[in-house]
Amino acid sequence: MKKMLTSIILVIISCGYSVSVSAQDQQRQMRKPPQEAYTLCEDKSENDVVNITTPDGDEIEATCQLMDDQLVAVPENHKPPQRQKR
CATH class of the missing domain: 2.40.10 (Thrombin, subunit H)
Incomplete structure (x- = not known):
């Protein structure tokens, strides 16, 4: 149960990081x-x-x-x- 919860948290954090990087890429493109x-x-x-x-x-x-x-x-x-x- 504890390993499953840890895995879920890591997936959530990874998704948040991906969205953050994508948003930064969009901002760079918008600045051009x-x-x-x-x-x-x-x-x-x-x-x-x-x-x-x-x-x-x-x-x-x-x-x-x-x-x-x-x-x-x-x-x-x-x-x-x-x-x-x-």
Whole structure:
């Protein structure tokens, strides 16, 4: 009985860990800028200003910044993601 209970607890913990890792993977994917942010900075230099059209049709100003060795348009009000402690 005690071994069975221990096994059940280990399975529950393992499932929780898997869900946690999956959630972290999703967060990393969500942080990646949309392709348009890269396209806007093609043929641009770092710190060049570009305009991004939002899904609502509004235009916001962004600056081309290096991210993972590629230029990407980053809006003025963008807050960089905080790194999680491991």
